[in-house]
Amino acid sequence: MSGPLDICGIRLRGPVLNGSGTFDAIAARRTFGDALLEDFPFDAFVSKTITLAPREGNPPPRLWEAPAGMINSIGLPNKGLEGFVRHDLPELHELPVPLAVSVMGFSRDELAALVEEVGAREEVSLLELNVSCPNVETGLVMGADPAETGRAVERVRARTEKPLIVKLTPNATDPASVGAAAEAAGADALSLVNTLKGMALDPATGRPWLGTGAGGVSGPAVRAIALEQVREVSARVSIPVIGMGGIGSGRDAADFLLAGADCIAVGTESFRDPAAGRRVSRELTMLSRNERDFSPLRAG
Amino acid sequence: MSASEPRPRTLAPFGRRLAEVTANEGRGPYRLISALDRNGPDDPRPGQFYMLATAAGWGGVSGERPYLPRAFSFCRVRNGSDVRPTLDFLLEAIGPGTARLGAVEPGEEMWLTGPLGVGFTPPNGRPILVGGGIGVAPILCLHDELGTSVSVLLGFRSGAHAAVAALFPGEPAVVTDDGSVGRRALVTELLREELGAGDDATVYACGPPAMLEGVRAICAEREVPAQLALESGMACGFGACYGCVVPTRRGFLRLCVDGPVLDAADLESAIGPGAGH
Ligand SMILES: Cc1cc2nc3c(=O)[nH]c(=O)nc-3n(C[C@H](O)[C@H](O)[C@H](O)COP(=O)(O)OP(=O)(O)OC[C@H]3O[C@@H](n4cnc5c(N)ncnc54)[C@H](O)[C@@H]3O)c2cc1C
Numbered sequence: 236m237s238g239p240l241d242i243c244g245i246r247l248r249g250p251v252l253n254g255s256g257t258f259d260a261i262a263a264r265r266t267f268g269d270a271l272l273e274d275f276p277f278d279a280f281v282s283k284t285i286t287l288a289p290r291e292g293n294p295p296p297r298l299w300e301a302p303a304g305m306i307n308s309i310g311l312p313n314k315g316l317e318g319f320v321r322h323d324l325p326e327l328h329e330l331p332v333p334l335a336v337s338v339m340g341f342s343r344d345e346l347a348a349l350v351e352e353v354g355a356r357e358e359v360s361l362l363e364l365n366v367s368c369p370n371v372e373t374g375l376v377m378g379a380d381p382a383e384t385g386r387a388v389e390r391v392r393a394r395t396e397k398p399l400i401v402k403l404t405p406n407a408t409d410p411a412s413v414g415a416a417a418e419a420a421g422a423d424a425l426s427l428v429n430t431l432k433g434m435a436l437d438p439a440t441g442r443p444w445l446g447t448g449a450g451g452v453s454g455p456a457v458r459a460i461a462l463e464q465v466r467e468v469s470a471r472v473s474i475p476v477i478g479m480g481g482i483g484s485g486r487d488a489a490d491f492l493l494a495g496a497d498c499i500a501v502g503t504e505s506f507r508d509p510a511a512g513r514r515v516s517r518e519l520t521m522l523s524r525n526e527r528d529f530s531p532l533r534a535g
Numbered sequence: 536m537s538a539s540e541p542r543p544r545t546l547a548p549f550g551r552r553l554a555e556v557t558a559n560e561g562r563g564p565y566r567l568i569s570a571l572d573r574n575g576p577d578d579p580r581p582g583q584f585y586m587l588a589t590a591a592g593w594g595g596v597s598g599e600r601p602y603l604p605r606a607f608s609f610c611r612v613r614n615g616s617d618v619r620p621t622l623d624f625l626l627e628a629i630g631p632g633t634a635r636l637g638a639v640e641p642g643e644e645m646w647l648t649g650p651l652g653v654g655f656t657p658p659n660g661r662p663i664l665v666g667g668g669i670g671v672a673p674i675l676c677l678h679d680e681l682g683t684s685v686s687v688l689l690g691f692r693s694g695a696h697a698a699v700a701a702l703f704p705g706e707p708a709v710v711t712d713d714g715s716v717g718r719r720a721l722v723t724e725l726l727r728e729e730l731g732a733g734d735d736a737t738v739y740a741c742g743p744p745a746m747l748e749g750v751r752a753i754c755a756e757r758e759v760p761a762q763l764a765l766e767s768g769m770a771c772g773f774g775a776c777y778g779c780v781v782p783t784r785r786g787f788l789r790l791c792v793d794g795p796v797l798d799a800a801d802l803e804s805a806i807g808p809g810a811g812h
């Protein structure tokens with residue numbers, strides 16, 4: 236369960252990806268040099284979410300350390316589609332693994348434009364739709380509602396032949412229904428979970444600590460919730476599922492695979508250990524050698 | 536090196552590694568911690584920093600935090616024949632992470648990633664070093680590099696805190712808030728006296744946000760270039776989380792990859808949301 240595999244027709248050397256927005260391969264290369272490429276920690280690289288227009292991101296403070304985790308309010312800072320294609324894509328193309336680009340649109344038109352342009356680039360193997368944002372036309376968070384998600388996926392499906400991963404938000408009443416709607420509308424894979432809504436108060440003032448008031452919780456604190464959502468969603472769909480949420484070891488990764496995931500992603504753990512992805516892979520390989528029965532719950 | 540050239544950065548080995556604690560001594564209210572970084576570079580640049588966590592008892596044992604590693608400037612690198620390289624860190628305990636790290640015992644292991652970020656750029660003119668409180672840490676290794684003839688101005692809350700001034704060779708000028716050691720003054724007053732208008736000097740400073748803002752304002756007024764080592768809350772230290780940004784004239788910059796040393800000219804103010812810790 237840790238050897239090479241195919242996901243939506245893309246060959247991966249192993250099942251360990253990064254969570255979007257939790258590893259900046261370009262900044263990491265500035266810090267660690269080409270040693271990063273020689274021992275690249277992930278089997279596919281997922282970019283930070285990009286939007287059509289550039290974004291500065293949220294006002295600081297953007298971070299709060301929570302029990303066994305953290306809350307972030309980053310706000311999707313990015314160079315916008317044009318800046319990404321011009322400045323980041325050539326560098327990301329030098330990575331030794333397939334590239335998935337995460338995109339978010341504030342309307343279906345915007346999302347469609349992004350998918351078409353990014354999908355047309357030969358450097359890009361997969362697209363991930365981050366649907367954890369409000370649709371400015373309907374006021375609904377796309378990923379919180381099955382019908383809204385279905386319409387968004389349907390709209391962009393025709394714009395690219397590249398595999399489309401839909402990243403589900405755990406802040407939905409029934410993520411499995413959202414996943415099923417995405418599958419029906421043509422999604423090739425699902426990934427989950429994104430961060431859970433959370434907030435913290437400044438002990439000195441009693442006012443919200445984060446610049447935007449609230450943020451998203453990640454890390455081991457969310458693992459049990461993520462595991463159950465992965466189980467529910469993968470039981471409902473037949474497309475591949477990428478599981479994440481607090482994975483910090485091979486044991487954690489194995490649990491997600493057993494719960495029905497086909498691949499897993501390491502997010503916040505990379506902040507504690509930049510090479511965590513490699514370590515999780517190694518530990519997973521050891522486990523699959525030692526344990527005979529790794530048939531996922533989904534199959535049974 | 537001109538201001539437009541990239542700042543000095545020694546690359547970090549990829550991933551975190553274990554380093555053995557070789558000493559932990561009190562220096563007034565601060566801790567001076569030494570660690571043998573066998574697999575790390577022996578030439579980190581003054582101003583660069585490391586992310587540290589203890590190998591045991593980091594979260595889970597004494598409470599819910601710390602979970603993330605913590606950022607520390609190295610204050611000295613020592614490359615003796617049998618201690619290549621030993622890193623010294625100066626710590627002020629202000630919360631769960633610094634409390635745990637401050638209690639490390641010799642022989643214990645720490646997780647360490649680094650050196651990270653960019654350090655101070657060598658001066659064009661006469662260097663003036665300004666340190667406030669725990670902010671003297673990167674000033675000490677810069678002093679080691681620039682030699683003992685440079686001016687060093689240090690400010691502390693109290694005489695107890697001023698004990699770390701003894702780490703500096705030569706005779707740094709020391710002031711305290713309560714006048715118990717040196718004059719009763721802010722270190723920015725010393726800078727004001729030291730610095731003539733249009734002085735051919737470069738000012739290097741690290742300290743609390745209010746001090747850095749004072750340094751920035753004085754240097755702007757006298758048209759003297761200054762390099763400020765800032766702090767902000769960090770999760771990763773290598774550009775991955777976008778959490779450590781500070782507002783600058785060039786927009787938000789991630790302090791862990793574009794700093795922690797910034798040109799004062801890039802800052803509207805050294806006091807901003809997210810600045811300090
Ligand atoms: C580049 C750099 C270099 C540094 N160099 C040094 C050095 O050489 N020596 C040194 O002693 N320190 C240094 N620091 C500061 C050091 O990193 C912090 O003091 C340390 O991270 C504090 O951790 P803590 O757990 O002890 O305190 P925390 O409890 O994390 O408290 C620190 C501050 O963070 C805020 N805070 C409180 N609770 C939380 C929470 N749950 N989540 C987020 N923020 C919270 C509060 O404002 C508090 O005052 C440096 C920082 C940076 C960025």
Ligand SMILES: Cc1cc2nc3c(=O)[nH]c(=O)nc-3n(C[C@H](O)[C@H](O)[C@H](O)COP(=O)(O)O)c2cc1C
Pocket residue numbers: 253254255256257283284307309311337365402427428429430452453454455457479480481482500501502503504776777778
């Ligand atoms: C600082 C930070 C930034 C993130 N940015 C993004 C993002 O840009 N797009 C996205 O789809 N998910 C983003 N995420 C969510 C992660 O990809 C992941 O879904 C989530 O953190 C749960 O996994 P973890 O607990 O392993 O971190 C971000 C998470 C963190 C902590």
Ligand code: FES
Pocket residue numbers: 768769770771772773774775776777778779780789790791792
């Ligand atoms: S601390 Fe994560 S980007 Fe700077």
